[in-house]
Amino acid sequence: MRLLSVLLVLLAGQASAQVIPLPFTDSAETRQISVTVTPDRRSMKGLSADLVRARTAMHQNAEVSDEALRRLADMGDGLAAQRYVRRLIAQGRAVTAASDVAYYSAIAVGAGRVWTLPDMIAAMTRLDPETESRDRIRLYIKVLYAHAWAGNTLALDAVVDFNGEGKLFGALSDRTRAKILAQGEENADGKVELRMAMVLLEQQDLSAEARNRAKGLLEQAAQSRHLGIMTTAENLLALMETKDAPGG
Template identity: 75%
Template sequence: MAMKVRAFLLCCLMAGALQAQTIPMPFSDDAETRQISVTVTPDRRSMRGLPADLIRARRAMHAKQDVPDDSLRRLADHGDGLAAQRYVRRLIAQGKAQSSASDVAYYSAVAVGAGRVWTLPDMIEAMRLLDPNSEPRDRIREYIKVLYAHAWAGNTLALDAVVVFNGRDKLFGALSDSTRKKILAQGEQNADGKVELRMATALLAQDAPSEAALERARGLLEKAYGSRHLGIRTTAENLLVLMNTRYAGDG
């Protein structure tokens, strides 16, 4: 199976058929590193400041009683991470993961930012469906705040998402030098080569990568080749061979 996955990845790059954001990266993270959680915005702990109807709704929620969608959403807007998580799960259960992708992503971010990291996969999956040109900037800022905090804390799922959503014409926009350095520093700390492989494939997936991009990709692949993960190491080796073949006559 691993050989089939690597062959598919190589074919995608050779054909230039996929955008960097959709290139598969089928190497699973350690479950423990995917669950690393930090509190970005403290969760609501009291009824203070809530209108009377939301006080009743919050009491009902904690009593595991049914609460209307609108009440869950409004509680989430008042900083209640549990309400945000339940609202996301309800949207998904109602089959609205695609039609309400922005709400799923945003309220997942509220939940994750309050320490409910179990909602992070839902957040990232919804973010893949968002249009960078129409998604509200305040929501994008929330995604950045939550993902970066978890990525720099060592959450490998969040770190991979930071790589995916940074770049020209992507949700977070062009990757800054400071963010690139932080990504690579965290990748080196993780020592699995996955970040380097993801960044290299993003560079190679460009329609016409520049000499500088090819040089960066080669350096990243050489680092990924030192991974302790056999699949990542082998894929990096294969891509280096592909680069030598495909770009041998360039320049």
């Protein structure tokens, strides 16, 4: 069993003594920080006659086919991408068409429509790192990283979650780790450090180096002014020490 699973089972046993809020939520403001990664389409330039008609209808809130929305989204129309995602979800295809939901959400979010970010991340959790298109993964990285470094806490959490061996973005590079920690320090709530520690502890075969890094991150999180984050970090550190002790 992964060390994190063991620690969380032990931590849950303390729930009667104190409530540990996991995971922690952010403010609506920090989850809605938006940046433009790719400028949204502002004209009909380059569109075929049928797409001109479809785009006109879309802006008039008239009926537009799924195919037309998809083609407009492929031509860089963020509004069409957002509406196509909502259409897929409304049709109950959030799971069966997870790659399309994630991809077209990324187009919408990259064009500044940050309200689609939760749909993008939810769909990404359903993707197989082995089969997902590398071109699509590069877009997810481009969009998520831009928002994470701008201070969007939802995107930053996702960057932490999708980096790692066997995960969608692959092994975490030293450069990306440094950027995550730098943004975490700027946020100054200890949440990033706690999440990064938990990602490490989730590894199947945790090396001594990774274990020490997790402890260091938990020690940083334990300095948080957020009571829940501080308490969770302190509890996990105490449980790690207990498990490391002879007979633990």
